[in-house]
Amino acid sequence: MYADIEIMKELASQLFATRILSSYGGSGGTILKNVLDTIHKLFIYVDPSLLQGKLIIFKLLEGDDCQIDRSQAKHFRNARYLAQHVSTMSNLGTSVVQICANGEILFFHNIECDLSQLYGEAIVYIYHDNKDIFMIRENECIVPNPNPSYASIFATPTFSDLRAALEDYRLRAVRTSHCTIFATAWKKGDPGRMFFQNAPESTIRKSLVHFLDVTFGGNAEVRPEQTVDATHPVDIKVTWMFTNKLALIEIKWLGKSMNEKGSITATYSESRALEGAKQLADYLDANYNEVPMHQTRGYLVVIDGRREGLRRSSKTIKKSDGYWYLDKEIVYDPEYHVIRGDFEEPMRMFAEPVCR
């Protein structure tokens, strides 16, 4: 792979870390590490999507003295104690966290203070309106978040358990179509999320692969469309390092898809999920024949976009119809997850519509 100097130069002018290095020098990099460590530890315990107001975290390049009146501060020994305090607050207003040179943390709740003077002498991070921002001297640098299912890039968890990761995918990415990739599985020009686009399978798969890629730890490899044997490509295969563990994920979607001409191209109901279960059971059997020494578990993910009374001409949907299938669990026959030891309980992920 040759080095693409143009990409490097462009990146260096945009990336918060290189911009901080260029503006504040090497000591800025070291202070940035302290700030990132505090953000990281805080967001392990406090979900930033629940924060109301503005949170500012800074550390001075030298010393601890600045214009903020320290008598207003609450003192914490580490970010974990700070997180316990912050998590009890309903509204932060504009709250400021100062990381001191000795590691102590000062918290100023809802203060009125002009902090612009700090921008030249501190590494300043701001979390506001679901955005991660570094103030680099007078310039705002917004940190891109590759996985907007999480409100901050610094709050992306690392899962080691696949089922826990899938549960989070259900809640954060699918339920309100918050994942930017998943959101494109819906038909263009359908703000009510009633119809999927024609053949949305690959988009849904890409969304889940991306989610697992970012959130799964360094112990596992996530690969789309892997063959189980000569003729069976499973949607996603997860392999764990240095073990004989494997997971096969089969994805099925329920609901209606529509092409650009406005014709319904597919209607999938509960029976589609049952087909998926049978297919996954067959994959597991085929996989056992191919790699008998591996411990393989199968996961059936059912993306449920069913709406009641949906017609081709529907432009909007009532809440009662849109959420009709919210709690309608699928009854599997046979129940592979009960009768087989390698089949996880299927996970139905209801994707909510936007109703009138």
Next chain:
Amino acid sequence: MLMAKLKLHWTRGTSSLLMISPYAYFDALSICKRLQSIRENAPLGEIYLFSYLSCLLSLYKQRPLSYWSYGFSVTANGYPYSVELDSAIAILLGHGLIDQNVQNVSLTEAGTEEHRLLSELSQNHERDIYIEGACAASLAVPVGTIRRNIASVAPIEGALALSQSRLLLTPSDLEDTCEQFGQLSSIIGVEITDLMIPAIFWLSYLSKVRERDSGE
């Protein structure tokens, strides 16, 4: 210090005799300690991943490959792997210096003390700079993204595509890596002491290249 007792010992493998690498032994302890501090747990596989990234950072600082003193290969599943690290981890587990709970490993009290003592040796000071830079990159880049980006470099991607293991950092790999690092350092400098930023920069560069190549 257990390492001192072990230094001259040979461990008997199933088919060959392996000497414990004191560097791999220290690296495993040090990576484990840092990842634990960042995330409270350290999956075993990440010790190999971050050791490989640390080794790359030593190349960024223009150290010869021999400085790292042990090599890496890539498994058929696309993970960086080192036999020397593997042996060191086995010793650390066997002597209760690290604990393994399902997939995660953590330093025990004895392991923390062992790390403290070994950190005082001058030979380990410099290694810690590379390890610190590599592990700290995970404060800014999700570990899954680090893993994916490292796996996107040609030698690892190729091994994965062919489902074949192979050695890493061969002369041709090194040429490519050093060319990239040469360009990176011409932009941000090689004299930088804290290596978190070069690590973040390189990993972000790999993301951009992946986006370019996949047409995203």
